[in-house]
Amino acid sequence: MKLQRKNRLRALSLGAVAVSGALALTACGSDDTGTKNAGGDKSASAATNSSAIKCDDAKGQLQASGSSAQKNAIDAWVKQFTQACSGVQINYNPTGSGAGVTAFTQGQTAFAGSDSPLKPEEITASKNVCGGNAAIDLPMVGGPIAIGYNVPGVDNLVLDASTIAKIFDGKITKWDDAAIAKLNSGAKLPSTKIQAFHRSDESGTTDNFTKYLKAVAPSDWNYSGGKAWQAKGGQSAQGSSGLAQQVKQTAGAISYFELSYAADGISTVDLKTDAATPVKASVENATKAISSATVAGTGSDLALKLNYKPTEEGAYPLTLVTYEIVCEKGNKADTLPATKAFLNYIASEDGQKLLTDAKYAPIPAEIISKVRTTLSSLS
Numbered sequence: 001m002k003l004q005r006k007n008r009l010r011a012l013s014l015g016a017v018a019v020s021g022a023l024a025l026t027a028c029g030s031d032d033t034g035t036k037n038a039g040g041d042k043s044a045s046a047a048t049n050s051s052a053i054k055c056d057d058a059k060g061q062l063q064a065s066g067s068s069a070q071k072n073a074i075d076a077w078v079k080q081f082t083q084a085c086s087g088v089q090i091n092y093n094p095t096g097s098g099a100g101v102t103a104f105t106q107g108q109t110a111f112a113g114s115d116s117p118l119k120p121e122e123i124t125a126s127k128n129v130c131g132g133n134a135a136i137d138l139p140m141v142g143g144p145i146a147i148g149y150n151v152p153g154v155d156n157l158v159l160d161a162s163t164i165a166k167i168f169d170g171k172i173t174k175w176d177d178a179a180i181a182k183l184n185s186g187a188k189l190p191s192t193k194i195q196a197f198h199r200s201d202e203s204g205t206t207d208n209f210t211k212y213l214k215a216v217a218p219s220d221w222n223y224s225g226g227k228a229w230q231a232k233g234g235q236s237a238q239g240s241s242g243l244a245q246q247v248k249q250t251a252g253a254i255s256y257f258e259l260s261y262a263a264d265g266i267s268t269v270d271l272k273t274d275a276a277t278p279v280k281a282s283v284e285n286a287t288k289a290i291s292s293a294t295v296a297g298t299g300s301d302l303a304l305k306l307n308y309k310p311t312e313e314g315a316y317p318l319t320l321v322t323y324e325i326v327c328e329k330g331n332k333a334d335t336l337p338a339t340k341a342f343l344n345y346i347a348s349e350d351g352q353k354l355l356t357d358a359k360y361a362p363i364p365a366e367i368i369s370k371v372r373t374t375l376s377s378l379s
Contacts, residue, residue: 052350055085058341060334065093066100066113068239069205070141070322072260074113076354077346088338094239098202098227104325105129110335111343112325115204116227117296117303131330137303138371140346141322142361144286145209146262147269148247149254151175153190158183160272161216167254168196168213169221170233175252183272197246197255200236202227208306208320209256215308216317258320259283260359275313285316287361293321295367300328300374302367321363329379340378347371 071094078090095103097114104112105125117137118126126135147164149157154175159167163179166172172179176189199206206229213221223230237246240257247253247266254269259281262268270278279285289310297303308317324343331339345351352362363371 052348053081053084053345054341056337056341058085058338059087060338062088062090062335062338062342063109064090064111064113065095065103065109067097067115067204067322068094068241069115069258069320070113072358073141073355073360076358077351081342081345085341090342096201096239097204101325104135110332110339113322114325115320115322116207117323118325126327130327133327133329135325136301136328136374137297137323137325138343138374139302139304139321139363139367140324140371141355142286142290142319142363143283143359144259144281144316145205145256145318145320146259146281147254147256148244148262148266149269150247150251151190151192152251153188155267156270157267158270158272158278161213162220165213165217165220167194168198168234169231192252195250195253196234197243197253198229198234198236199243200238204322205240205257205320209318212308212318271316271318273317274311279314279316281316283356283359283361285314286319288312288315289317289319290321290361291364302370302374304367326378331378336378340375344375347375
């Protein structure tokens with residue numbers, strides 16, 4: 001009972017850490033943060049969280065880049081880690097998953113963040129910087145991909161995969177289209193033109209978004225998918241923060257980005273699935289869906305296969321998992337201690353607990369335990 005009480009108290013403290021951590025940016029990325037919270041006793045919560053961080057021999061600067069989806073989580077983690085390990089400076093640049101993997105395989109960074117597992121050709125390229133060994137995928141961050149919209153007068157909106165596919169493929173162009181009206185009985189839908197925004201950069205978020213459409217509405221989404229946007233038409237913006245900004249300022253806009261970017265009054269779509277009730281984009285609902293993911297990688301690679309058609313009531317199927325990409329063997333000796341110390345922290349129980357308050361989903365226990373085992377053997 002005493003241990004349970006301590007855990008409850010620690011969880012309460014960690015909530016304050018996540019709130020304050022999302023504000024203080026130690027990383028040097030240029031994207032806006034999506035969630036902007038305030039409050040909490042930073043000194044007390046930081047002390048509780050920092051006590052679990054092991055700095056070991058970590059020191060110096062750590063350069064990393066990639067997924068903009070996880071930027072808000074990275075910011076919160078970096079804040080806590082660098083408070084405990086003052087000899088380390090971590091610079092994370094949210095350039096997008098594609099650019100992050102390229103920078104890593106060119107030897108420019110200690111690790112990369114990607115919302116899609118490495119492709120065979122990327123694994124081959126990684127051997128140049130991994131001493132002949134290969135890079136591996138380590139799942140660290142989960143969460144829902146929200147579909148944000150700006151339709152004046154419409155506070156609640158339900159869409160299904162088929163309708164979403166037609167919207168982003170330019171086949172549905174007005175908000176009062178019959179297909180949308182059928183899903184939103186009683187709603188006063190305007191005849192406003194739909195302004196669909198997609199990523200201009202190569203993005204794991206795009207990859208996961210289109211994988212969902214291809215899996216659930218294959219007859220309406222006739223594209224092979226990938227990090228680069230393939231459908232014709234629409235408008236584009238850089239990064240998740242760019243898409244969120246466009247939705248916020250453009251009447252009739254719709255786009256896709258991580259839930260942590262759906263801040264400052266951006267409304268999000270409820271997804272119509274095979275369940276009885278449309279599902280809201282929330283951390284809890286995404287966790288239900290991610291829990292049914294399976295490990296598709298081999299050996300130390302922990303790439304996951306997501307389930308885009310969960311049967312559980314309340315499971316939000318449009319999700320992604322962000323991976324930290326490192327060499328299994330052959331990491332740079334000068335940055336290895338800091339890399340291992342930081343990744344060990346974010347994979348720890350305390351590190352994963354920060355995710356919920358930052359609007360992300362922790363990685364399921366049976367999978368994150370494998371990540372911790374793999375981290376211990378990095379060299």
